[in-house]
Amino acid sequence: MSGPSGRVMPISGFPEYLPGDRIVEQRFLDVIRETFELHGFSSIETRSIEPVERLSAQGEDADKEIYAVSRLGGDDDDARWGLHFDLTVPFARYVVENAGRLVFPFRRYQIQKAWRGERPQEGRYREFTQADIDVVDADTLSPHFEAEMPLIVADVFSRFPLGDFVVQVNNRKIAEGFYLAIGLTDVVGTLRIVDKLDKVGPEKVAAMLREAGATDEQAAACLALAGIRSADLSFVDAVRALGVSHPTLDEGLAALVAVMETAMRYAPGRVVADLRIARGLDYYTGTVYETTLVGYESWGSMCSGGRYDALASDGRTTYPGVGVSIGVSRILGLLLGNRLVRASRSTPSAVLVAVTSEESRTRSVAVAGTLRSRGIACEVAPRADRFGKQIRYAERRGIPYVWFPGADEMTGGDEVKDIRSGDQVPASAESWECPPEDLYPTVDRVG
């Protein structure tokens, strides 16, 4: 198709990968999907667009970051649509729309692209892939689902070709009760400020709290609470030592103890109670989650979420839920941008079937068909070049084996060469076993 030539260029914030890096992305997506399914989550996909008024009801600065969509023809009705900027808003709408046809509690996963017109920077894109799980129920949601989330996150992240990671958990009620007890009644406003701790540091946060009306003592107490962190249940004593009590605080502590007890048992060493975690979004009402890679904490959270009392409502029924969202594009952008992982080859092909002459191409096609019927990905050499050139074609793609039909001059049998070692041995397409480590491209940490 001859389109306009010239003017081909990347668009800032809309990343695209070369085939080798795409294999890395696929591997991460496969691991995520497989793990979500092992935990009994059903897949859904929602359409890419929602009514703009539904998207913009999410407040804050969301509005100006929404991508509006309209027919170029323009003879559309006046409906205004926008591309979704997360998977939670469309999921909430999907739950209400299909409530009568879903079985609750509904465990769903959703891996899709989303779009947000923010300023592109390292780890932040305008088109990006999220992988979400949520459990949503009608009217009430059992608290054990809040304890389940960190186990699933730990299961996914421990299957990635990454180093160590930490799932940080907190409960919004701890801060809420604590703030109320010390006389700070603007809970959400205070949480929003404390949430900036990682970005601006404790002194700036204290200043911001004072600016919002807190006394020096109140600001210091907020920072003391946010400084508590433990991989066991000792966070409870640390909070008690601050000498503050409130029923909501007690409720939050008990809930976080339950989450940590489960985590210590089923994901030991992976989960810490970190009372700094606030998640600036006002709809979280219970446990909140963040996940960081050890040694790369400055990259921020790779998987975040929490519990909300009202994911959605249709007026009659309210749907509480709990969920987390893995920032797939953020993880990959950072790993690939810093060359920390790579794929062993840029094609699925494990074998290149050489072609001796164009007249005998059908013999090579037959070999390829037999290998494929046995689950071995392969391709036939594009040209009957001299073998050295065909081997180089395989080499440039990282294809480990080259197959030579009829190479054995005595028997007329085939031979296969491992082009890394140079070993060439007799082989039959009906019986040759591709070493399992070569069957698919591998994705490995670099260095």
Place this chain on the structure above:
Amino acid sequence: MSGPSGRVMPISGFPEYLPGDRIVEQRFLDVIRETFELHGFSSIETRSIEPVERLSAQGEDADKEIYAVSRLGGDDDDARWGLHFDLTVPFARYVVENAGRLVFPFRRYQIQKAWRGERPQEGRYREFTQADIDVVDADTLSPHFEAEMPLIVADVFSRFPLGDFVVQVNNRKIAEGFYLAIGLTDVVGTLRIVDKLDKVGPEKVAAMLREAGATDEQAAACLALAGIRSADLSFVDAVRALGVSHPTLDEGLAALVAVMETAMRYAPGRVVADLRIARGLDYYTGTVYETTLVGYESWGSMCSGGRYDALASDGRTTYPGVGVSIGVSRILGLLLGNRLVRASRSTPSAVLVAVTSEESRTRSVAVAGTLRSRGIACEVAPRADRFGKQIRYAERRGIPYVWFPGADEMTGGDEVKDIRSGDQVPASAESWECPPEDLYPTVDRVG
């Protein structure tokens, strides 16, 4: 998240599936991906947007069907973007943009959504999924790739849980040479009219040809050519019998013979030469393909494509290619809309682990963890209801097994029940073998 309640509604042309139907979609997508990879195609994804001028350069009525995208904030520069309406235009741009970093011939597959603002109707959507493969080379492309495409299409379609299908092939040069030989010089215009044969019938096509300036004889000759169809090489004699000769016609016949010879050998009974196939797009220059489901021909082509001399060009190098595109949404919309296929269950879970009491939930969580570590998807019952209710929860989702921790009162051992047969047997999470046919949801033809 409490968004606006009220006003949740489907958007015409933007289909969404319930979890069971989504499992059907995933199975089709998995089969496509697996088969493409067995044939050595590398995956890429391109961004969802392209410059509008690139999209609208494709002519015809494309313009008014493009969805334009702009920041709601509006402080963007004047760049105008649109959602891609196919995967060929973005792939052509990707090839030129990355030519220096790709190895040619480049075999790529791409499975993504596309958007087209046309009138929604059965099998046609405004948001839809396409699965494309193309082989693209620099400067020249060997003709054997044109013979390879039908084999791959046949391989994919024979793995679907569908009935019989036919891959129809033709070569544009046959019509081109034939039309020129009988004195019709507007080859593309004539092809466009003949392409409507299925929709409007031979009499209407003849009338349209005459309207475009053809004589009765010329129109009749066009229809005679379009009526030729054979599952073997007899189409050559049938064309010769029309008494027309032209070098381009000979070239086209020889090329189609080569494609059919390969097909007869490696996909016997799956491919027919059908000289009616025109593909109304002016960029095809050689072999063209369509694929129909036997008994559902009126649904139209489910997989189409062809050879183009200039997929892309950067001024210095031209990139010829050949490819096909599977209309995933069309296939699924028709199959699911007519309830011809269904998934055996609406969740990946093969097992529901029952909970005897909330106090003993951890025991159930431990069983689930062990089953998952052995690759068995499962979930823990949401509530410690009476067992009858827990079994009904499994039943409503189609989960075949319910696991009862400590059910054996003598030994304290676990038991597992096949809730379809009612059989309940002692079992250990470390060693129980889930029957392979129950491990994953199956996708089957109905009736």
